[in-house]
Amino acid sequence: MLNELKEFWRFRDLLRQMLARELKIRYKNSIFGFLWSIVPPLLQVVVYTFLVRGVFSATAKNYSAYALCGLIPWTFFQTAILDSCQSLLANYGVIRKIYLPREIIPFSYVLSNMIHFVLGWAVYFAVFAVILRFFNMGIPLLPSMLWLPVIIVVESLLVTGLSLWMAALNVFYEDIKFLLATLFNLMFFCLPILYPADVVYYSDVVQRHPWIYKLYLLNPITGIITAFRKTILQPESPGSFVVRLQGKPALPMDWPLFGLTSLISLGIAVAGYGYFNYKKWQFVERP
Amino acid sequence: MELSNNPSSDSRYAIELRHVTKQFRIRHQGSLKRAILGAFKPKRVELFTALQDVSFAIPHGQTVAVVGKNGSGKSTLLALLARIYRANAGEIILQNQEGKRPKIAPLLELGAGFHLDLSGLENIQFYGSLLGMSQKSLDAKIDSIIEFSELKDKVDTPLRNWNDGAKLRLGFSIAVHTDLDILLVDEVLAVGDEAFRNKCSQRISELQDAGKTIVFITHELGSAERIASRIIWLSQGSVRMDGDTASVLEAYRKASRDGTI
Numbered sequence: 001m002l003n004e005l006k007e008f009w010r011f012r013d014l015l016r017q018m019l020a021r022e023l024k025i026r027y028k029n030s031i032f033g034f035l036w037s038i039v040p041p042l043l044q045v046v047v048y049t050f051l052v053r054g055v056f057s058a059t060a061k062n063y064s065a066y067a068l069c070g071l072i073p074w075t076f077f078q079t080a081i082l083d084s085c086q087s088l089l090a091n092y093g094v095i096r097k098i099y100l101p102r103e104i105i106p107f108s109y110v111l112s113n114m115i116h117f118v119l120g121w122a123v124y125f126a127v128f129a130v131i132l133r134f135f136n137m138g139i140p141l142l143p144s145m146l147w148l149p150v151i152i153v154v155e156s157l158l159v160t161g162l163s164l165w166m167a168a169l170n171v172f173y174e175d176i177k178f179l180l181a182t183l184f185n186l187m188f189f190c191l192p193i194l195y196p197a198d199v200v201y202y203s204d205v206v207q208r209h210p211w212i213y214k215l216y217l218l219n220p221i222t223g224i225i226t227a228f229r230k231t232i233l234q235p236e237s238p239g240s241f242v243v244r245l246q247g248k249p250a251l252p253m254d255w256p257l258f259g260l261t262s263l264i265s266l267g268i269a270v271a272g273y274g275y276f277n278y279k280k281w282q283f284v285e286r287p
Numbered sequence: 288m289e290l291s292n293n294p295s296s297d298s299r300y301a302i303e304l305r306h307v308t309k310q311f312r313i314r315h316q317g318s319l320k321r322a323i324l325g326a327f328k329p330k331r332v333e334l335f336t337a338l339q340d341v342s343f344a345i346p347h348g349q350t351v352a353v354v355g356k357n358g359s360g361k362s363t364l365l366a367l368l369a370r371i372y373r374a375n376a377g378e379i380i381l382q383n384q385e386g387k388r389p390k391i392a393p394l395l396e397l398g399a400g401f402h403l404d405l406s407g408l409e410n411i412q413f414y415g416s417l418l419g420m421s422q423k424s425l426d427a428k429i430d431s432i433i434e435f436s437e438l439k440d441k442v443d444t445p446l447r448n449w450n451d452g453a454k455l456r457l458g459f460s461i462a463v464h465t466d467l468d469i470l471l472v473d474e475v476l477a478v479g480d481e482a483f484r485n486k487c488s489q490r491i492s493e494l495q496d497a498g499k500t501i502v503f504i505t506h507e508l509g510s511a512e513r514i515a516s517r518i519i520w521l522s523q524g525s526v527r528m529d530g531d532t533a534s535v536l537e538a539y540r541k542a543s544r545d546g547t548i
Contacts, residue, residue, distance in 0.1 A: 017416040097371040097399035281373045
């Protein structure tokens with residue numbers, strides 16, 4: 001594995017070029033360009049806020065800050081994996097003709113999404129922690145926000161590992177991308193993106209079988225989204241999301257569990273990279 | 288597969304193949320359904336042998352043509368040298384004159400890495416680094432690349448609107464400007480118009496004079512005769528004959544006439 005990493009490093013110029021190309025092409029033939037990275041998530045938040053406030057009558061203050069805290073990591077997770085899943089076949093002409101460490105291709109897509117991810121957080125803090133505070137609508141600064149870079153790194157590990165893994169699999173089984181698209185659609189509603197994990201914790205089924213909650217949080221992306229939310233925002237009682245739960249206390253940040261999430265993410269990163277290297281010489285021999 | 292600096296290798300050679308065999312698996316469709324169903328059936332792997340126990344050594348600075356009819360393994364051989372495939376058995380040792388890992392420029396299907404929405408200049412950047420050029424040497428050579436390709440102001444426009452000839456000229460121009468030790472050419476010498484073809488031949492002979500090693504595949508015996516000093520004749524995945532241009536060509540032409548090729 002060390003040799004593979006060295007080889008990867010030798011080609012860092014190419015990685016830079018691929019990344020630049022990816023970022024350039026993305027909005028090349030569109031009129032609104034970079035706005036396409038900003039406007040759709042904002043519209044999403046408007047609709048979700050209406051849905052949660054108006055239809056499910058939640059009373060959470062500042063729901064948009066709350067929802068974005070889940071949407072930003074989720075969007076990175078989903079788009080990076082789907083993008084890199086397609087990447088090897090999209091660049092099949094190149095890998096069939098020219099030698100390069102093939103992990104550069106999916107990794108460049110992960111990196112370009114990572115850049116959007118970090119920019120997303122920058123915009124988030126500029127808007128909610130700075131600008132809106134002048135109008136008394138923002139979020140207070142908390143010392144626990146300093147954990148943000150650590151959680152970003154953990155999510156990046158997870159996403160890199162899964163992306164390499166799925167990219168390698170998708171060369172041989174193109175069902176993978178359909179499978180993932182379906183899974184992600186379902187996960188969006190099952191994971192605590194629009195609502196806190198606490199709501200799941202207090203649900204009747206989980207109260208009767210607490211191990212389900214443990215299992216739920218063992219999914220690393222659940223743990224990561226929950227960690228973002230619990231370090232960036234003040235605790236919000238689950239009652240302000242689901243009326244029935246009024247009076248129940250918000251759960252504290254579970255640090256041992258986050259430690260486990262980090263370990264699992266690291267494990268997935270190593271396993272994904274290993275699997276990719278194990279398969280990468282067979283990509284060009286695909287039938 | 289050994290990539291470089293093998294202590295047992297002979298540094299006189301740029302390319303050394305020792306008993307190289309390359310087989311491909313024939314799989315009839317790849318889908319998850321088949322894989323799951325297949326898990327319950329005994330595995331039956333069909334193998335196709337593209338190259339069988341091929342050995343030869345090419346000294347630094349030699350120009351070698353590889354001939355043979357379709358399906359004889361020429362393209363597989365070139366792809367092995369370009370490190371697209373890994374051999375199933377045997378060793379391939381590639382090195383430059385210092386015994387280090389050589390820079391290999393493949394001229395395989397020009398412009399495989401071009402993106403049609405990007406301008407010529409942007410594509411030079413990308414394709415150049417794809418062929419292993421550093422940013423520094425790209426910056427130094429970019430004018431010369433544009434000049435050689437005869438594109439002038441067209442380099443600022445997206446490739447989408449270019450004709451095929453222009454794309455080929457750009458691809459060739461970038462490839463021959465890399466800091467290469469070994470040049471691999473896959474039947475692309477016949478690109479562009481007469482004038483550009485002459486320029487290509489001239490550039491190839493400059494590379495020969497500079498002591499670069501060149502391996503090229505061709506069906507055109509005339510160009511093999513003009514450029515190469517040695518010919519390797521492949522037949523059904525094995526070396527049928529390997530020697531100086533004149534004698535191999537004579538045998539090859541004779542076999543062609545007799546239909547025993």
